[in-house]
Amino acid sequence: MPKYATNEERTAQYHEQFNREKTLRLLLTEENPVIFDVGANVGTTLREFKEWWPGAKVHCFEPQEECWAELEGGALRYPGGQVVLNQCAVGSIKSEQAVFYTHNISRGISGFHKINLESNDSIKLNQVKDSGELELTKYEQGLNQERSVEVIRLDDYMKEVGIEDINLLKIDTQGFEPEVLEGLGSRLQNVDVVLTELMFYDYYQRSLSFSDIEKWLLPAGLHLYDINHISRNPMNGRTDWVDVIYVNERVQRGK
Secondary structure, eight states: OOOOSSHHHHHHHHHHHOOHHHHHHHHOOOSSOEEEEETOTTSHHHHHHHHHOTTOEEEEEOOOGGGHHHHHHHHTTSOTTOEEEEOSEEOSSOEEEEEEEEOTTOGGGOBSSOBOTTOSSOHHHHHHHHTOHHHHHHHHHTSOEEEEEEEEOHHHHHHHHTOOOEEEEEEOOTTOHHHHHHTTGGGGGGEEEEEEEEEOSSSBSOOOOHHHHHHHHGGGTEEEEEEEEEEEOTTTOOEEEEEEEEEEHHHHHTO
16 A cells, blocks of 8 residues: 555545545445435435446435426336335434425425524525515525425334345435434444435524434444535635445444
């Protein structure tokens, strides 16, 4: 293995050799992994996963009905039950009518937490404020629209469909990640790799820290492997969110 004189050299070499795909493919050696895509939205990560592992069985979970037509259309590209669509949310408490918030500005930011109308970190909010009261009113009227969605627990789902192990669990739920992890119960130890978003900024009325997800991950034997992406705020210099990869220690021992 080559020796690197400085941290900058090590980091530069990392960027030459790795990206999210390469890191995940290094960790997941199964030819046909079982993947749970929680917060599948319109199927962007579904397409990525099927490109990386053509034989993967992907279970998608998405409660937002505006995404379903595009998600279903993408799933039809893969025959033989390779993709299973679940038009529901995932959490720690089962519910037929949980309150869910949608927003006119994007399908990708809806979730169980309201957008913070007093945010100091929201670039969009600060731009709208500069445009005057009329634009601010229009912006606020398009946010935090309530609807009811179904919520299931993943440990119940695994039992119902007969799945023992999850090779890759991807979570993108706009601050609801701890509830998703909690909903796996003891089955979280049966997950090989977790890819999840972690939001630090005040864009929503709830922000998270590493402790919020590691409360569930560490006891299950899942440890931080990589901070795969860092989104930095050019307005105030803070880190808004990161994408992180956690790996089960039994997978690490097998390497």
